[in-house]
Amino acid sequence: MFLYDSVQKTKCKFEPLIEGKVSLYVCGPTVYDDAHLGHAKSALAFDLLRRVLEANGYQVTFARNITDIDDKIINKATELGIAPSQIASRYTDAYHRDMSAIGVHPPTLEPKATESIDAMVTMIQKLLDKKHAYTISNDDIYFDTASDKNYLSLSNRQSSENISRVEKVSEKKNDADFALWKAVHDDSVSFDSPFGPGRPGWHLECSAMIDKYFPNQGMTYAIDIHGGGADLLFPHHENEAAQTRCATNHELARYWMHNGFINVDGEKMSKSLGNSFFLKDALKAYHGEVLRFYLLSTHYRGDFNFNEEDLIASKKRLDRLYRLKKRIFGLTADVVDTEFKAALLEVLSDDLNVSKAYALIDELISHANDALDANAKDKMYRQKLISSLTFIETVLGFGSQNPYEYFQFGLDEATKAKINDLIEKRSQAKVLKDFAASDAIRDELVSMNVSIMDTANGTFWEISN
Numbered sequence: 001m002f003l004y005d006s007v008q009k010t011k012c013k014f015e016p017l018i019e020g021k022v023s024l025y026v027c028g029p030t031v032y033d034d035a036h037l038g039h040a041k042s043a044l045a046f047d048l049l050r051r052v053l054e055a056n057g058y059q060v061t062f063a064r065n066i067t068d069i070d071d072k073i074i075n076k077a078t079e080l081g082i083a084p085s086q087i088a089s090r091y092t093d094a095y096h097r098d099m100s101a102i103g104v105h106p107p108t109l110e111p112k113a114t115e116s117i118d119a120m121v122t123m124i125q126k127l128l129d130k131k132h133a134y135t136i137s138n139d140d141i142y143f144d145t146a147s148d149k150n151y152l153s154l155s156n157r158q159s160s161e162n163i164s165r166v167e168k169v170s171e172k173k174n175d176a177d178f179a180l181w182k183a184v185h186d187d188s189v190s191f192d193s194p195f196g197p198g199r200p201g202w203h204l205e206c207s208a209m210i211d212k213y214f215p216n217q218g219m220t221y222a223i224d225i226h227g228g229g230a231d232l233l234f235p236h237h238e239n240e241a242a243q244t245r246c247a248t249n250h251e252l253a254r255y256w257m258h259n260g261f262i263n264v265d266g267e268k269m270s271k272s273l274g275n276s277f278f279l280k281d282a283l284k285a286y287h288g289e290v291l292r293f294y295l296l297s298t299h300y301r302g303d304f305n306f307n308e309e310d311l312i313a314s315k316k317r318l319d320r321l322y323r324l325k326k327r328i329f330g331l332t333a334d335v336v337d338t339e340f341k342a343a344l345l346e347v348l349s350d351d352l353n354v355s356k357a358y359a360l361i362d363e364l365i366s367h368a369n370d371a372l373d374a375n376a377k378d379k380m381y382r383q384k385l386i387s388s389l390t391f392i393e394t395v396l397g398f399g400s401q402n403p404y405e406y407f408q409f410g411l412d413e414a415t416k417a418k419i420n421d422l423i424e425k426r427s428q429a430k431v432l433k434d435f436a437a438s439d440a441i442r443d444e445l446v447s448m449n450v451s452i453m454d455t456a457n458g459t460f461w462e463i464s465n
Contacts, residue, residue, distance in 0.1 A: 001056055001349040003049075003225070004301060006233060006256040007154055011351050016224050017254060022058045023214050024050060025253070027206060027228035027236070028110070030067040031091035032076045035098045035279045037295070037306055038229065038262045044292060045259040045300035045352070046227050047104045047397065052348045055395045063109040065209055066092055069199060070113075074189055084189055088114075098279045101288035102295075103397040111209045113200070114191075119212040120200040121193045123247050124180045132246040136171040139183035139196050143203075145176045148242045154256065155234035178239050180204050203239035207252065216250055226253035230301075233258055260303040268303075277306065286311065287409040289398045293318040296354055296396065317362070318398065324365050325389060325403040327372055330455070333386035340364060340388045348395060357396065364388060404453070407462030419450055423459055426452075 001014040016022050026046045029039055046062075053060050067073075068088035077084040096106075124141060127133035132147045145151045179201035184190035190197035200208075206226075214223050222244060228237065237256065244252040261268050264277050282291055294314040298304045340360070347356035368385050371378070393400040408416065422441050429437040445452060451464045 001053075002351055003255055003257060004351045006258045007156075009156075012255065014255070016058065017219055017221060020057070020059060022053050022060045022225065023063075023223040024053070024060055024225045024227065025063045025065075025206065025210055025214070025223050026107075026226075027232055028064040028066050029091075029095050030070050030072060030202075031088045031095060032070065032072040033091060035095050036262075037264070037277045037279060037282065039095070040098070040102055040279045040291070041262050041295050041300075041304055042227075042229050042259050043099055043104045044102065044295050046257075048296060048300070048348075048352055048354075049225075049227070049257070050105065051395050051397065052345070052352060055345055056349060061109065061214075062107045063111065063209070063213055064107040065206060066095075066110060066112045067202065067205060068092065068112045068114050069189065070202065085114075094280070098283065101283050102279070102292045103288060103400070109213055111213060113205050116205070116209050116212060117191045117193075117200065119208040120204050121195075123204065123208045123211060123243065124200075125194065126247040127180065127243065130246060133180055134173065135195070136169070138185075139198070140169075140179055141181040141195060142169075142172055142177045143180050143239070143243060143246075144173055145178075145242065146174050148246050150245060151176070151242050152238060154238045154241045157234060157238075176235070178203055178235065180243075203236055204243060207240045207243040207247070210252065211244065211248060216248060219250065221251045221254040222248070223253050225255045225257060227257040227259070230258040230260055259300045260298075263303055263305045265307050266305060285410075286315065287401075287406065289401060289406070290315045290318055290409075293398050296398075297358060299354060300352055317358075319407075320365050321361065321389070321392075321399050322401070322403045322406045324368055324385075325399065326453075327369075327376075328382050328386055329403055329460075331382055331386055333383040333390065335380065335383045335387060337384035337388045337391075340384075341391050344391065344395065361392060404460035404462050411463065419445065419448065419461060423452065423461060427459060 002011045003014050004010070005012045024046070026042070029035065043064075046064075050060050050062050066088075069084065073084050073087050077087045080087070100106075124133065127143060128135075128141070131144075133141055133143050135141050180203075181193065181195055181198050181200060183196055183198040185197075190199060210222050210226075216222050226237065226240075233256075241252045244250070279291075290311070294311050295304065295306075297314055344357055344360055347353045347360065350356075364385075371381055375381070389399055392398070411419075422445055426438050426441040426445075429435070429441065442452060445461070449464050450461050453460045453462075
């Protein structure tokens with residue numbers, strides 16, 4: 001398996017620290033608002049990575065943190081007149097719902113910042129003891145970037161490069177120094193510590209959590225893979241790496257992976273541009289699998305230009321898979337198509353090459369339709385086809401829905417109930433041989449743009465395109 005390492009800037013053969021096992025940590029959301037498409041793209045990229053690693057036989061421990069205390073959360077809580085914990089809980093639940101809707105598996109571990117304060121305090125104390133951190137007059141504690149001879153080795157920046165994204169504080173020794181602990185001297189949210197009441201710096205969070213949940217066993221690296229959005233490479237991941245290096249005498253991760261940005265109709269997603277597209281809104285208009293299929297269709301490292309025209313075209317591509325699935329619906333597989341499985345896993349094991357994976361799936365669908373047209377009763381072929389579609393579900397996470405229900409998306413429950421009631425009445429009319437009533441019900445359903453399929457497994461329906 002080969003993965004692109006952001007530090008070496010090349011694809012590398014993946015070699016885990018412990019044979020057969022993979023430790024993967026991805027920066028999760030700061031839960032002060034609903035998830036947007038950028039959150040979805042990152043979550044999908046690393047969900048795919050996890051699935052491909054598992055398909056290759058690795059036992060994966062996947063951690064994704066929740067930042068549940070932050071100035072943004074506190075400000076939102078103040079604005080709404082409720083506790084910060086309520087804001088964090090509300091948007092954590094919303095994040096989980098949205099990720100589940102697009103098929104993202106829950107992480108193995110999901111540590112919260114507020115549950116890891118002790119680990120952060122411990123790391124700060126180590127950095128103070130080793131003279132890698134210092135306290136200023138207001139009791140804030142900063143990391144001394146000049147004390148780390150390897151600082152900037154992760155992002156490969158020069159010290160003279162623009163550091164406008166770091167905070168400006170007059171007492172800092174160096175412009176690039178960053179807060180480890182922010183002292184609190186009023187009645188705002190704070191945590192007790194040997195340094196006095198305060199809140200941890202954001203950069204500290206992941207380093208401390210990795211140290212807590214992935215205890216080092218004398219190895220050069222704490223974990224195998226650390227991931228996140230490309231915007232986190234500097235300064236966030238650079239600072240994480242420095243903290244861990246200086247506090248623990250080992251490196252944070254062997255491989256660093258970063259997904260690209262989301263653009264909406266050509267503009268980088270940014271709330272300042274007013275084009276931050278919430279995932280919950282997209283899910284009202286499109287099935288979660290449609291969004292998953294579309295957002296995965298561009299390589300994870302590339303920037304993704306989200307526009308509805310491409311989304312609709314992508315949906316039609318996924319529709320082809322579901323129309324094929326309808327042709328073999330209700331059958332089970334006792335054999336495995338090892339050739340297709342090996343081919344799909346091979347391209348995905350090459351740094352998650354989804355373009356080639358989607359091309360293989362398109363080819364499978366075309367060949368399968370031709371084969372079924374030629375001999376629909378070929379049991380061995382149909383079973384191999386089912387196994388191939390099942391593997392697609394497992395490793396790529398789409399194609400798992402009932403194919404008829406997939407084409408019912410967008411209808412409210414009342415309309416679905418009415419359609420199901422009409423279908424039941426039609427079935428009763430057919431049993432009674434009241435064909436006039438049966439035909440009248442079918443005509444009514446057709447007027448509602450409903451297409452009916454009578455099969456050996458029962459009557460199914462969908463909305464006609």
